[in-house]
Each structure stands twice: as C-alpha cells, then as structure tokens.
Amino acid sequence: MLTASFPDENRCVVVVGVDGSSASMRALEAACAFAAARPGGIVHAVLCVRLDAAMLFTEGPIDLAEEGHRLDELCLGAGTRERVTVRRHVAVDRPDHAILSMAREFGADLVVIGTRRRTGFERALLGSLTDRIVHFAPCPVLVVPDGGTSAHTDPEAQMRHET
Numbered sequence: 001m002l003t004a005s006f007p008d009e010n011r012c013v014v015v016v017g018v019d020g021s022s023a024s025m026r027a028l029e030a031a032c033a034f035a036a037a038r039p040g041g042i043v044h045a046v047l048c049v050r051l052d053a054a055m056l057f058t059e060g061p062i063d064l065a066e067e068g069h070r071l072d073e074l075c076l077g078a079g080t081r082e083r084v085t086v087r088r089h090v091a092v093d094r095p096d097h098a099i100l101s102m103a104r105e106f107g108a109d110l111v112v113i114g115t116r117r118r119t120g121f122e123r124a125l126l127g128s129l130t131d132r133i134v135h136f137a138p139c140p141v142l143v144v145p146d147g148g149t150s151a152h153t154d155p156e157a158q159m160r161h162e163t
Helices: 022-035 053-058 066-076 097-107 122-125 129-136 155-162
Strands: 013-017 042-048 085-092 108-114 143-147
Touching: 013 022, 013 097, 022 042, 022 066, 022 108, 022 143, 042 066, 066 085, 066 129, 066 155, 085 097, 097 108, 097 129, 108 129
Parallel strands: 013 042, 013 108, 042 085, 108 143
Antiparallel strands: none
16 A cells, blocks of 8 residues: 655645656556545646657658647546546657656645666666666655566565576
8 A cells, every 4th residue: 555645635636757668657546646635636747749850851740639639548537446547648759857847836745756777788878767866856756667577576586696
C-alpha cells in the first residue's frame, strides 16, 4: 500500500510523464494511487512531443490532435478505481522541461516518472531524463521502474550474480 504525507491536507497534485512505455504506465498507476491520498486528488498526465527540424523532414508535421487522442487512450480508465481526476496535457517540448514546468505551474506535491533503467554507454551518451528531473524538481520525485527483472529485483538472478 502506498501512503504519503503532503503539506496541504486538502489536496494532492501529482504530475506524471506518460509515453506509452510499460514504465510510464506503471508510473501513471502509482501517480493515481498517491493522488488518492487526499480527497480531490488530481493527476496531470503529460505526453511530450519533441519538435525539431530533422523530424519535420523525416516524419512530417506532428498532428497534436492525434497525440491528444493517443494520450486519451493511454489514460483510459486511469484514476477510476481511486476516484482521482486525471487531466491530460500534450506538450511540445523536451520531457524534462515539460514535466518540470507543469510541476511548478500546478504546484505539484509529487512528480512520478517511469524509468527504463539505461546503463553504461547508452546512459552516458543520451543522459538521463530521470537524473535531470530528480535534480531540478520543485517537489519530491517517485521513480517507477519498468517492471522488468534484473539482478536487483529477481531473487534467482541475484543468487546467480552472487555465485
């Protein structure tokens, strides 16, 4: 069971990044559970769309209405069990910028993000969205793993790793 303590006893505002990955869907579930800690909890689900010149030539124009429908589908049923309002936002920006901006704008009590557990070279090359959000967030951040097994979460893998 998830429990939380928030400074304002009358509300709970959570911002969560959603992109359709299993990690982000788990993050959305966790965000709804945390928002349910107070009556009138609100989750702001953010889908980020990158817009750069190279994409315009390779993928063509971005249809924001289509992205909005995609976000609606991803959030379908989210918060229903917890009786939490889920507001959906499509942002044309880098995910870290959009999530942090919305956290500040809405006075978030918590930011929730999923992580794909990048390691080594890939993380060094691409950087870590998680690290940037944790470092600059105006509130606590909950990082939800993608749910895959690793030596840290799978007891059998842990035993194989230790021998």
